[in-house]
Amino acid sequence: RFRCSYLQGDAAVSRSDADDGARFTIDVAPVAGSEPIKVTADNVLMCTGSFATRMGSIPFDGRRIFDADSINGLGFLPESVAIVGSGIIAIEYAKIFRKLGAEVTMLVRSNAMSALTRIGLDYTIAERLLQSLADDDVKVLEYTQIKEFVETDVDSEGCSIYGGDCEALTIALESKDGEDKGTINPEIFLAATGRKPRTSMEWVGGAGVEKGERGHIEVDGSFQTSTKGIFAAGDCIAGPGLASTGVDQAQRAVGAMFEQQSYRASEHFPIGMWTIPEIGYYGLTKKAAIEKGIDAEEGIATYDACLRGRVFAPDGMLKLVFCKDTAKIVGVHIIGTDACELVHYGMDLVDKETTIFDVISTLFTAVTFHELFKEAALNANEKLEFGIQWQELLNDLSSTAPTLDLSPEDLRGRFDEIDTSGDGSLDEEELLTVFTNMGHEVTESAIAQLMHIADEDGNGTLEWDEFFALFQMLQKLAQKQEKESAAEELSPELTTV
Numbered sequence: 003r004f005r006c007s008y009l010q011g012d013a014a015v016s017r018s019d020a021d022d023g024a025r026f027t028i029d030v031a032p033v034a035g036s037e038p039i040k041v042t043a044d045n046v047l048m049c050t051g052s053f054a055t056r057m058g059s060i061p062f063d064g065r066r067i068f069d070a071d072s073i074n075g076l077g078f079l080p081e082s083v084a085i086v087g088s089g090i091i092a093i094e095y096a097k098i099f100r101k102l103g104a105e106v107t108m109l110v111r112s113n114a115m116s117a118l119t120r121i122g123l124d125y126t127i128a129e130r131l132l133q134s135l136a137d138d139d140v141k142v143l144e145y146t147q148i149k150e151f152v153e154t155d156v157d158s159e160g161c162s163i164y165g166g167d168c169e170a171l172t173i174a175l176e177s178k179d180g181e182d183k184g185t186i187n188p189e190i191f192l193a194a195t196g197r198k199p200r201t202s203m204e205w206v207g208g209a210g211v212e213k214g215e216r217g218h219i220e221v222d223g224s225f226q227t228s229t230k231g232i233f234a235a236g237d238c239i240a241g242p243g244l245a246s247t248g249v250d251q252a253q254r255a256v257g258a259m260f261e262q263q264s265y266r267a268s269e270h271f272p273i274g275m276w277t278i279p280e281i282g283y284y285g286l287t288k289k290a291a292i293e294k295g296i297d298a299e300e301g302i303a304t305y306d307a308c309l310r311g312r313v314f315a316p317d318g319m320l321k322l323v324f325c326k327d328t329a330k331i332v333g334v335h336i337i338g339t340d341a342c343e344l345v346h347y348g349m350d351l352v353d354k355e356t357t358i359f360d361v362i363s364t365l366f367t368a369v370t371f372h373e374l375f376k377e378a379a380l381n382a383n384e385k386l387e388f389g390i391q392w393q394e395l396l397n398d399l400s401s402t403a404p405t406l407d408l409s410p411e412d413l414r415g416r417f418d419e420i421d422t423s424g425d426g427s428l429d430e431e432e433l434l435t436v437f438t439n440m441g442h443e444v445t446e447s448a449i450a451q452l453m454h455i456a457d458e459d460g461n462g463t464l465e466w467d468e469f470f471a472l473f474q475m476l477q478k479l480a481q482k483q484e485k486e487s488a489a490e491e492l493s494p495e496l497t498t499v
Contacts, residue, residue, distance in 0.1 A: 009039065015232070017210070018042055025231045045231050045259045048211075048219060049252055052197040052237035060193055061151055066171055070095075070194045080104050080189035084173060086148065087194035088117035090275050093131070095192060097278045100138045107141045107186055111178060114142050122273060124287045124335040126302075130319060131337060134279060146183055149176040151191075199238045214240060224258035225251055233259060247271050272349050274342035279318055282345030285333030285352040288323050297326045301358060301382025305338045308373040315339035320374040322348075322358065324382055329357040340371055347372060358382045410470065416440070417469055427463035 011032040018027040024042035031038045054069035056062055064072045070091050082105040085092050092108065100106045110117060118128035135142060153172035170187035177183055199218045212220050212228040218240040225233045233255040236248030250271075275281035291298035305311030305318035318338020324331045334348025351361065361379035366372045408416075416439065420432045428436070430446075430453050437444040456464055456472035464472065 009041070011039075015046055015048075015211075045233065047252060047255055047259070048227075048232065048234040048238055049236045049248065050200040050238045052199050052243065054193070055196040055198050057193065057195060059148070059150075060191075062193075066189070067151070067191045068193070070192070070197070073192055076190065078168070080168065082170070082188040083107070083190055083192060084109065084171075084186055084188035085192045085194060087196075088112075088114055089121060089194065089196065090277075092192075092194035093135070093277055094275065095194060096135065096140050097138070100140050101278060105139075105141075105188075107143060107188065108135075109146050109148065109175070110142060110144050111147050112145065114144055122283065122287070123281070124283060124321060124323075124333075125289065126319065126321065127281060127283065127335050127337045131277065131281065134277075134317075143175070143183070145177050146175050147178060149174040149182075152185065197237065197243060201238050216240070225255035226258065242271060242273075244271065244273070246274075270352075272345045274345065276342065279315075279338045280341035281337045282341035282343075282348075283333070283335040284345050284349040285331075286323055287333055287335065291323055291325070291332050296332060298323055298332065299326050299382065299385045300324075301378040301380070301385070303374045303377035303381060305371070305374065307377040308369075308371060310369045310371055311338070311374065320344070320378050322351075322361075322375070322378045322382055324358050326386060329359055329382075329386065330355045331358065331361070338371075344371055344374075347375065351375070358386075408473065413470060413473055414466070417466055427461075427465050428469060429463050433464060433469075 009030050009032070011030045012034065013028050013030045015026055015028050018024045025044050026042065026046050028041045028043065028046065029038035030041060054071040056069055061067055062069060062072065064075060068076065073095070079102060080099070081103075083096075083099045084107045085096055085099075086109040088108070088110040096106050096108055108114075114132055115125075115128055118131065119125060123131070132142070150173075151171065152174050168189045170189055171191060172185055172187055173191065174185050175183040199216070201213055201217055201219050210229045211232055211234075214220050219227055219234040219238050221227055221234050221239050225235055225239070227234055235251035235255050237243050239251070241247060241251070270285065272282060272284040286294065286296075286298070288298045288300050301322040301324065303320050304316075305320075306316040311318060315338060318341070319336070320338070321333075321335040322331050323333035323335070331348075331351045334345060334352060336344050336348070350356075358379040361375050362383060364376065366376055416436055417428065420428060420435050420439075430449050433453060434444065434446065434449045437449070452472060453462075453464065456468050456475075458468055458471075459465075
């Protein structure tokens, strides 16, 4: 498809002394011990990936004791599994084995919630995920670590494909402080404790490529290493370590090789967790937004708020994090069916600085999960002082707002002046007269909308306290408009500077 040749084998990169003038030579041995094939190139892209981290105290054997790579060689379905780790891979495997009927115990050295929020999960999403693990009877042992593998010399030959005939391992546990926490007896053990970059000096040392403290190849903004002409992408460089970002980085690195314009990767990227239920998120959590100085709030919709969710998958939640000052969406967090698909629409909302009002006014196909975005936006609107119900009034009241700065005494006088019946209330016609006497033309529809907003007791009229509260809101709205107008006027000047 892309007309790329393919050569598989062990390789090492070095500076070239080839006659063709190429900068680098890659020696590739297709079979261990065979004579290497020499490939020369002016540019090299290293995508050597990563491998599972192995703690030295764990006796990995690839039969009963696995890491996140060797687990793929498991030849039977165990009845019980112990997993150490609390990240995405650990939770995904916990869900997989539990859905296949195995008893699952997770060992977490710290607090499970803090471990999840550290990797960027929204607090409420993390709560729901942990509750989902509990609902599935996954046992999570917090502040627990392995003391020793007491019994590992167990027979694996007798294990049937469905397990059940296996001798169990014996693993002693302790707290972080060394307190004894008993033993567990799983049929298999899985360590999912992170990954390390595959950057052996045998491969890159001859090219003079520099590596960071944790072994990742160091690159600049165009993914070029310390050696001109050698680029790197994916798990072998520092970063999120996702398949999606690795592909994106590689494409941009190739673009930089041939001096194309847009080679810098975005600082932001969507995250998908293939747990059951799925999790997808993009942008800021409310906590992260507040730490950045944003006056943030959340709009939330549970999956049963839309018909498709109510019928097929009610257990889920979609959350929009937004700025209260601008109503712009700054983060999207989802747990539930198709979350890893839905997050891409959320990503578009964040990147385009879409407001919750834009989402509310968007027409979504019926009986789809995308309706949840509107439901979450409507929930967000309820948390705004000037929600969408005020937006339709902005044009009608914009000419009125500058002269609404009246004292309580002035407002009381105007109220009593129009309240000719003396019943202490104003109807829509009398409210319209108030604005007319103030010299402002306000449409009847705007008056009806103001009455609907301000009539707290729903009796169809405004008493003095409701009337006063309405004008206080209008004065705040006027001040807000003035600030926004001043900011818009100032923006071009700042751009020019």
